[in-house]
Amino acid sequence: MTTDAPLRTLAPLAADFYRSEELLTPQEQDFLARLREFLEAEVKPIANDHWARAAWFPRSVVDGLAELGVFGLPWEETRPFENSAVFRGWVALELARVDASIATLVGMQNGLVMGSLGVAGSPEQRAEWLPRFARAEALGCFALTEPLSGSDSARGLRTVATRDGDDWVITGSKRWIGNGTIATHAIVWAKSAEDDQVKGFIVPTDSAGWSATRIENKQALRIVQNADITLDGVRVPESSRLQNGNSFRETAGVLRLTRAEVAWAMVGVAVGAYEGAVGYGATRQQFGRPLHSFQLIQEHYAKMLGNITASIAMCTRVSQMLDQGVQRDEHAALAKEYAGSRMRETVAWARESMGGNGIVLDYDVARFFADAEALYSYEGTREMNTLIVGRAITGVAAFV
The missing domain is CATH 1.10.540.10 (Acyl-CoA dehydrogenase/oxidase, N-terminal domain)
Structure with missing residues (x-):
């Protein structure tokens, strides 16, 4: 730029x-x-x-x-x-x-x-x-989630990294890895066989033993190339291990940084659906007048705008806290949970306000409606983020 x-x-x-x-x-x-x-x-x-x-x-x-x-x-x-x-x-x-x-x-x-x-x-x-x-010379993917480990990644990783002289040998499977089939390099998180702690590795995707298969038949984020990954004795040098990542604490630190931005993206999905619905209502005629001139349609618009406005305010504050160095896990978790719930409501009202045309891609809202479901789940489900906030409120962890 x-x-x-x-x-x-x-x-x-x-x-x-x-x-x-x-x-x-x-x-x-x-x-x-x-x-x-x-x-x-x-x-x-x-x-x-x-x-x-x-x-x-x-x-x-x-x-x-x-x-x-x-x-x-x-x-x-x-x-x-x-x-x-x-x-x-x-x-x-x-x-x-x-x-x-x-x-x-x-x-x-x-x-x-x-x-x-x-x-x-x-x-x-x-x-x-x-x-x-x-510079996008390298295109990356983030390989944390596994076929049998999602919300419990802190303790449930089954991918193992074993030290072999100056190298590490990584074996395991990953699932739902965005960019998995097109990335040039992956950040792979695996448990060390030495100390049972989670460590991160920079892995070229052309490494021997690496394979990626695109997940088919998705009905959300269909443009994103999510993949199943198999690591069969993938060998990387010690220099490719993230040198300051010695436990899941660092992995959680990455997620803390990005979770608030996912909340912002959720607001963006809600905004896209809102804009599509309002634009449609201005041109669609019913009973001889524009659709957006009806009271119930205007009520939908007001509810959508209220959700968007409240979510922007929450996201603004949690991002300010990140800049100030005082943001904690529960702050980002509440923003993601709240913005996600409001996004889900908003895209539903947008689709509803458009009747049958709300499910046609031509008007954009159908795409936002479907994609919202993916954002609602990734980087911490609503339930997991709720429990992070609940632990902060009560001092009691209720994850299991």
């Missing part, structure tokens, strides 16, 4: 009812304006077609996002300018209001993959890998 160009004015979103974007700096608003222009021109026209075909975005989209500077925004080694967690939340919202799949791709690359390096990598690993991922 060029930094000497004139700053652009960010047109306010109608769904930003309390004008929260005005909290951003002029440079942050300029970046969002450029990103919005790119998404409207390069992603929105192709999103429904690629979703219907379960295809992948053209590489030009990934390269265009890298050129804008979207990848690497949080990290000193790669950020194009000083920016806030609130701003990065708005980036997630902007991406998701156009398409949740592209928001998920950025979340994986920018948050889970680069976040693993940022949290658990050595200075040397950060210096080597963060710029490569920021």
Whole structure:
């Protein structure tokens, strides 16, 4: 992204009812304006077609996002300018209001993959890998979830890494790994046979013993290439182990960083559905007048806007807490749980307000309605996030 160009004015979103974007700096608003222009021109026209075909975005989209500077925004080694967690939340919202799949791709690359390096990598690993991922020379995936281990990953990982001289040998299986069939490198989390602690590894996906099979028949985030992964004695050097990741505590630190941005993306999905429904209501005629002139339809709009506005306020505050260094697991968990529940309500009201046309891809809302179910579950289900908050309230862990 060029930094000497004139700053652009960010047109306010109608769904930003309390004008929260005005909290951003002029440079942050300029970046969002450029990103919005790119998404409207390069992603929105192709999103429904690629979703219907379960295809992948053209590489030009990934390269265009890298050129804008979207990848690497949080990290000193790669950020194009000083920016806030609130701003990065708005980036997630902007991406998701156009398409949740592209928001998920950025979340994986920018948050889970680069976040693993940022949290658990050595200075040397950060210096080597963060710029490569920021330029999209390397495309990453985050291999944590397993066929028999999801919410219980802290204790339930079955993938094992065994030390063999200067190498590690990794054996196991992973499931629901986004970008799994197209990534050049994976961040693989496995239990060490030496100390039974979870450790992270940078694994080239062309390694001997690595195989990835795309998960078929998904009905949400169909553009995201989720995969089943098999690691059959995959060998990596000690230099590929994340040097500052010695337990699941570091893995949880990565998830804490990204969970709040998933909440922001959920708001973006709600905004996309809201915009689609309001736009449809302005043109659809019923009983000789626009659909949006009916009281019950306007009630739906008001409820959707209320959900979006409350979620933006919560996400703004939890991101401010991250910048201040006081955000804890329960803060991000409450934001994700609340924004997810409100998103689910909002996309349902958007679909309902459009009648039968609400299930047709042509009007976008059907895609947001389906994709919401994936965001509702990943990076911590509603139930798990509720229990994280419940533990903070009571001091009692009720996970099992």
